[in-house]
Amino acid sequence: xxxxxxxxxxxxxxxxxxxxxxxxxxxxxxxxxxxxxxxxxxxxxxxxxxxxxxxxxxxxxxxxxxxxxxxxxxxxxxxxxxxxxxxxxxxxxxxxxxxxxxxxxxxxxxxxxxxxxxxxxxxxxxxxxxxxxxxxxxxxxxxxxxxxxxxxxxxxxxxxxxxxxxxxxxxxxxxxxxxxxxxxxxxxxxxxxxxxxxxxxxxxxxxxxxxxxxxxxxx
Amino acid sequence: xxxxxxxxxxxxxxxxxxxxxxxxxxxxxxxxxxxxxxxxxxxxxxxxxxxxxxxxxxxxxxxxxxxxxxxxxxxxxxxxxxxxxxxxxxxxxxxxxxxxxxxxxxxxxxxxxxxxxxxxxxxxxxxxxxxxxxxxxxxxxxxxxxxxxxxxxxxxxxxxxxxxxxxxxxxxxxxxxxxxxxxxxxxxxxxxxxxxxxxxxxxxxxxxxxxxxxxxxxxxxxxxxxxxxxxxxxxxxxxxxxxxxxxxxxxxxxxxxxxxxxxxxxxxxxxxxxxxxxxxxxxxxxxxxxxxxxxxxxxxxxxxxxxxxxxxx
Numbered sequence: 001x002x003x004x005x006x007x008x009x010x011x012x013x014x015x016x017x018x019x020x021x022x023x024x025x026x027x028x029x030x031x032x033x034x035x036x037x038x039x040x041x042x043x044x045x046x047x048x049x050x051x052x053x054x055x056x057x058x059x060x061x062x063x064x065x066x067x068x069x070x071x072x073x074x075x076x077x078x079x080x081x082x083x084x085x086x087x088x089x090x091x092x093x094x095x096x097x098x099x100x101x102x103x104x105x106x107x108x109x110x111x112x113x114x115x116x117x118x119x120x121x122x123x124x125x126x127x128x129x130x131x132x133x134x135x136x137x138x139x140x141x142x143x144x145x146x147x148x149x150x151x152x153x154x155x156x157x158x159x160x161x162x163x164x165x166x167x168x169x170x171x172x173x174x175x176x177x178x179x180x181x182x183x184x185x186x187x188x189x190x191x192x193x194x195x196x197x198x199x200x201x202x203x204x205x206x207x208x209x210x211x212x213x214x215x216x217x218x219x
Numbered sequence: 220x221x222x223x224x225x226x227x228x229x230x231x232x233x234x235x236x237x238x239x240x241x242x243x244x245x246x247x248x249x250x251x252x253x254x255x256x257x258x259x260x261x262x263x264x265x266x267x268x269x270x271x272x273x274x275x276x277x278x279x280x281x282x283x284x285x286x287x288x289x290x291x292x293x294x295x296x297x298x299x300x301x302x303x304x305x306x307x308x309x310x311x312x313x314x315x316x317x318x319x320x321x322x323x324x325x326x327x328x329x330x331x332x333x334x335x336x337x338x339x340x341x342x343x344x345x346x347x348x349x350x351x352x353x354x355x356x357x358x359x360x361x362x363x364x365x366x367x368x369x370x371x372x373x374x375x376x377x378x379x380x381x382x383x384x385x386x387x388x389x390x391x392x393x394x395x396x397x398x399x400x401x402x403x404x405x406x407x408x409x410x411x412x413x414x415x416x417x418x419x420x421x422x423x424x425x426x427x428x429x430x431x432x433x434x435x436x437x438x439x440x441x442x443x444x445x446x447x448x449x450x451x452x453x454x455x456x457x458x459x460x461x462x463x464x465x466x467x468x469x470x471x472x473x474x475x476x477x478x479x480x481x482x483x484x485x486x487x488x489x490x491x492x493x494x495x496x497x498x499x500x501x502x503x504x505x506x507x508x509x510x511x512x513x514x515x516x517x518x519x520x521x522x523x524x525x526x527x528x529x530x531x532x
Contacts (some may be wrong), residue, residue, distance in 0.1 A: 049434075072438045079436030089431050093242040101237075103435040111237060150435070 001027045001189055002048065003110065005158040009043055017043060020212040021057070025158070030184045032200045033193040037209030041193040042086075045160045046209065048191065049083050050074050062157070079107065082151035082188075084161040088143045090135040096124065096146050097131040107192065118153060122178065125149050126172065140167040148176060152183050159183060161192045165199055179204055187205030241449040243273030247421035248453055249382055251516075254417045256464075257459025259512045262304060262403060263505045268503045269399030275393040276392035282387055287316070289358070293374040302373035303348040309372035313365045314356035322349040344413060386452035407515065414516045418450060418523040425475025429528065439528050446524050447517055462509030467495045469505075 002025035003130035009018040019039045025031070025048075033041055046052040050066055052066040058064045061077060069077065082103075090099045097118060098105075104114040124129055125145040135143055137166060144167045151159060159180065177199060183189045191208075194200065200207065221481060242248075289305045307321045322330070327346050356362055360378055369376050421427075425446070432442050473496050496507075 068503070072440065075433070075436055075438030075441075083434055083438075084435075089427065089434060091428055094238045098238055102431070105240070105435040106432065106435050106441060207486070210430055 001025055001029075001062060003058070003060040003080040004047075005058040007047070009040070009047060009052065010055050014210050016055070016091070017213055018047070018054075018210075019115065019151060020167075020216075021215050022213055023208065023217060025189055026161075028184065028187055029206065030190045030203070031206040033210065034195065034203045036153055040213060042133040042162055043208055044215075045083070045162055045191070045193055048158070048160055049081055049107070050078060052072055058190075078104070079154070080157040082154065082156035082159045084144075084147050084151045084159075084164050086162050086166065086202055088135075089099060090138075090146055090150075092135050095132050096127055096138065096142075099135065099146055100149045100153055102150060107154070109175055114153075119147075125176070140215055141169070144168060145172075145176070148179070152179065152188075155186065156188055158167055158212070159188050160188045161190070162177065163194055163196075164192060165194065165196060170198070174202060196198045224331070225438075240432070240445045242450075243426060243449075247424040248449075250455040251417040251421055251450070251453050251477060252274055252416070252460070254413050255410070255454050255512060256461035258357050258406060259461025260459045260465050261461075262406045262410070262508055262512060263462050264468070265399055265403045265406060266504060266508055267465060267497055267501060269396055269403070270497060272395050272399070274498065274501075274530065276388060276395075280388060285354050285356055286350045287354060287378060287380050289352070289376050290347040291350070291373050291377045292347045293345045294375045296411075297375060299348055302375060302528050303350065306369050306373035306376045307350050308367065309368045310352045313352075313360070313368060315355050315360045316352045317355045318353040320351050322351070323346075339459055344463075346443070351366070378460075396503050407512075411515055411519050414519040415523050418516075418520040419527070421453075421521060422446070422527045426527070442528065443521070443524055444512060447521055450520035450524075451513060452518040454472070454513035454520070455510075457515040457516070458509035461506055461512075466502055467504055473497075 001211045004021045004023050007021040008016050009016065010016045021044070033044065035041055042051065047054060048061075050061070050069070053059075053066065062080060063075070064077065066069065066122070067072075090096075091102070094102070100122060101111070101114060101118045101193060102119075105111075119128075119131070122128055125148060127145055128140060130138060130142055130146075133168070138146065144164065146195075148161070148164055151161070164180070165176055168176065171195070179190060180190050192199075209218065251326060287310075289306055291299065293299045303321055307319050309315055311319045324346075330349070331346065360380070362378070365377050369378050429442055430481050432445075
């Protein structure tokens with residue numbers, strides 16, 4: 001599903017922050033991406049989400065060489081990827097329900113066709129009471145859950161999550177991890193970038209450890 | 220699945236009214252409406268004034284061009300009344316002239332009264348006699364033949380077809396219309412520039428929306444369509460406000476001119492700008508112009524929008 005070959009990344013003329021990355025993300029796999037702060041976890045997620053292009057090497061996503069993709073093709077591939085960012089990126093003028101339903105809306109689906117699905121998921125992540133609330137009045141944890149719900153609602157083939165449990169208490173963190181596991185069991189490949197050792201210890205999964213720009217894989 | 224939230228249904232069965240993807244009311248959006256409204260107002264005032272001036276100039280020209288004036292000057296040893304009657308008769312004989320009116324001595328005194336005051340004796344002044352002839356519209360009058368006929372009948376008479384005056388009028392109004400078109404061009408260029416800047420500001424304010432839409436897999440075309448619709452709506456709002464106020468202004472100026480008619484100020488304005496009445500075609504031109512400015516807004520926004528999307532990528 002994802003293949004990196006000798007991938008390097010630098011910002012401008014600065015040093016290479018990711019070096020010689022060689023790995024594959026198989027379909028239906030589950031992995032944690034970890035490493036110290038500044039190791040390049042977010043940059044690697046951005047490479048996977050096509051927000052950044054590698055300075056060198058080959059990135060192959062869903063069988064396509066990303067260097068050869070046009071803008072509309074990138075948009076089409078992104079429809080198959082869900083992403084949860086640390087800063088949530090919710091739209092403040094839309095309710096929680098509308099934010100979570102946004103991927104369906106962009107696909108051009110009728111509201112009636114996805115309403116039940118969105119409501120069920122919002123209840124699952126504990127936002128059943130907050131469907132009509134606007135993001136500015138949500139707590140950090142609620143925003144995070146809304147962002148996760150938006151990333152998983154369209155059942156993407158690949159889910160990228162950057163510190164998805166950073167703003168929630170341990171109990172809710174465990175439940176969110178269960179959501180990711182459920183999603184993985186239904187066929188989505190999951191990559192969770194996290195510092196949280198406790199979270200990683202809760203589920204036996206492949207670990208990708210970034211250290212000094214290089215990736216070490218522990219199966 | 221485990222429900223972590225409250226079990227009470229929060230969403231009614233009916234379809235929800237979804238919020239627009241690009242929020243309608245924003246400070247940057249209001250600024251854009253204000254900019255477009257002001258620019259449309261200025262463009263409409265310019266166009267309306269140009270239309271008024273050119274219409275009233277055309278009216279003047281056609282009125283003056285359909286008239287010919289002959290002056291019979293007094294000369295020693297000649298009977299002014301007889302010369303005037305002969306000149307009038309000679310003019311009446313000319314083909315193309317439909318009406319000849321000879322001003323009497325009293326009428327001539329009336330014409331001079333604003334300059335000389337009342338109570339003067341016309342006998343003491345060598346006041347020429349004026350004859351006004353109306354030409355059939357669309358007729359090319361043979362002026363040399365008319366002149367020779369009139370001077371044969373009355374040697375001290377001269378005929379004036381106001382050609383020099385009309386030429387000067389034509390060049391003055393032509394210059395006014397050209398200046399108006401120039402100003403209109405500048406207003407349109409200023410509109411494009413200010414709308415581009417206002418759009419850039421509005422896009423900067425909406426950048427997080429564009430980024431989120433990218434995250435959920437929206438392509439540039441999808442995003443551009445949403446924003447173009449938004450900016451076209453803002454442009455139309457601004458166009459309707461600015462063009463509407465200008466049209467109301469022209470409508471009221473007609474009424475205001477009506478209140479002042481008969482006063483010296485009103486008469487001066489009426490002489491210069493005619494009746495102040497913009498024709499229906501003029502109002503139509505202003506409406507088309509407002510729509511055009513809305514389209515320019517959408518076009519300028521589109522350019523700015525794609526530049527911004529490229530930047531965000």
